[in-house]
Amino acid sequence: xxxxxxxxxxRMPGYWAxxxxxxxxxxxxAEALVREVAEEVGLRVVPGAKVWESETHDKRFRLHWxxxxxxxxxxxVDPGEVSAVRWVTAEEFAGLHPVxxxxxxxxxxxxxxx
Numbered sequence: 001x002x003x004x005x006x007x008x009x010x011r012m013p014g015y016w017a018x019x020x021x022x023x024x025x026x027x028x029x030a031e032a033l034v035r036e037v038a039e040e041v042g043l044r045v046v047p048g049a050k051v052w053e054s055e056t057h058d059k060r061f062r063l064h065w066x067x068x069x070x071x072x073x074x075x076x077v078d079p080g081e082v083s084a085v086r087w088v089t090a091e092e093f094a095g096l097h098p099v100x101x102x103x104x105x106x107x108x109x110x111x112x113x114x
Contacts, residue, residue, distance in 0.1 A: 001051065003067065009093030013083070014097040014098060015098050015099060015100060016093070016097075016098070016099045017099065017100060018038070018065075018103060018106075019036060019037055019040050019041065019047055019072065019082070020063065021035070021036030021039070021040070022036075029064050029066065030047040030066070031049065032069065033045065033047050033068060034046075034047060038073075038102050039041050039078060040077070040078055040081040040082050040083065041075050041076065041077055041078070041085055042073050042075060042076030042077075043070050043071075043072075043073040043074075043075060044070070044071040044072045044073050045068040045069060045070055045071055046064060047066055047067075047068050048069060049066065049067055049070050050064055050066050050111065051065050051066065051067055052064075052065040052106060052108065052110045053065065054102045054108060055102065056100070056102065057100055057101060057102060059100065063102070065095045065110070067114065075087060089097055090107040090108070090111050090112070093107045094107060094108065108111075
């Protein structure tokens with residue numbers, strides 16, 4: 001996927017970020033990916049490959065970056081999780097404000113190599 005679905009992050013209001021979440025006990029990263037996307041924006045996705053890892057800006061969390069293909073569904077935002085969504089290219093993501101520096105690294109350096 002060359003575009004990304006993101007929105008102002010609920011945990012850091014006003015920040016644009018790719019969808020994310022927590023792996024629950026007994027769940028694989030791929031299962032968490034499917035569940036989190038469905039919960040946050042109502043889409044069914046098929047996990048692709050894990051392509052990168054990074055730490056959050058405050059070093060509290062390790063992020064595992066995956067590719068995925070949208071299988072079915074319409075975007076239906078959970079307002080408790082996401083305040084807005086839009087499909088963007090890597091170049092468009094770089095123009096959103098504010099964003100987290102580690103997300104810019106992914107879109108600038110990692111995604112073009114995939």
